[in-house]
Amino acid sequence: MLRKIAKRAVLMVLLLLLGLGLWAWASPWPSVLLIRHMWPVPTAEQVEALEALEPGGVSVQRDVVVNPSDKDARIDVYRPEAAGNAALPTVVWVHGGGFVTGSKDGMDTYLAHIAAAGYTVVAAEYTVAPQARYPRPVEQVSAALDFLVAHASQYGIDTGQMALGGDSAGAHIAAQTAMAVSDPTYAAEAGLPRPDLPEGLQAVVLYSGAFDLTLVRETTGVGRWLAESMMWAYTGSKDAASDSRLEWADLPEHVSSTFPVSFISTGPGDPLLSHSQSMARSLEAAGADVETLWFPEAPSSIGHEYEMDLRTSEAKASMKSMIAFIRAHLDTSVPLSTPSDSW
Known part of the structure; x- marks a missing residue:
C-alpha cells in the first residue's frame, strides 16, 4: 500500500514538473514570477537610512489620475513648498524594474532632492510586462506628458522647460520617448506617439539603462536568462534580440543629433554598463550633446542603479x-x- 502511494506521489511530482517545464517553455510568466520573487527589496535599515536623508519642504500629490480608463495611468507630483503656485521647470521620472516589476512608489527620497532645488518632479507609473507589452509603457509616459501640458497651471508645470529621466528599464522607456519627441521621422517609423510639448524636451537623465538589444546575445548564464526573460515578457517575442519587429527598440541604432542633451551614468559593477556606454557613444557619434559619469575606480558594489542608495x-x-x-x-x-549642495 505504501509503495503504491509513493509511486503515485512520484508520478504526481513528475507530472507537475513536466507541466511547469511546458509552461516555462511556452510562456514568460514562470520566469517573471520568479524574477519578481527574487527582486531586491530594501531592508528596514536601508529604508530608515534613506528616509533620514529625505529633504524637508517638499510636498507630494499622489496618484493623480491621467487616464480614468487605465488603472496604471497615474502620477505623483513633487513640489518645493517655497515655490507656492509658481510654474516650475519639470522633470518627469520613469521608474525601473526590468520591465516586469517595480513601481513609482518608493521614489520619495530621491525625487524630493531634485524638487528641493526648485523644480516640479513627476513620477510616472506604467503597466509592467507581461500584463502589458511594448510599446504600451512608452504610450503611457507619452500620455502623462500630454496630460501635464494640458493641466500645467493646476500642477505648476512650466511647459517650455521639461526633462525626462529614468533608471534601468525606465531609462529605456524615457530614452525612447525622448527619441519620439525629438525625431518625428523616428516616431512615425517606430509607430510611437509624439507628445505635444511646446518647446520639446530640454534634457534627459538616464541611469543604468538597457538600451542596446544586440548586447543581450553577448550575456551568459543567469544574466542571459534574466535578459531574455524580461525581453520576452516585454516584447512578446521569445528571441527579442533577433526579432526584426523590435528594430526600433534597439535605441543606439536610431539616435540622431536632435536627441536632447543627456546625462548618462551607471556604476562599474552594473552588468548593463556596456548598454550605457553604447548609448553614449552612439549619441556622441550622431552629434548629440552627452555628459557621462562612470566611476571607473569605484568598487564593484557600485553597480546597477547605484544612484538610488544615497548612503554611498x-x-x-x-x-x-x-x-x-x-x-x-x-x-x-x-x-x-x-x-546635496553641501555633500
Missing part, C-alpha cells in the same frame, strides 16, 4: 552632478538650495 559617496556625487546638469538646462524661477 558615489551616489551622493552622482546626485550633485545630476542636479548641476538639470540646473544648467532648466532655468527655475525659484532657485533653491538642496541638501
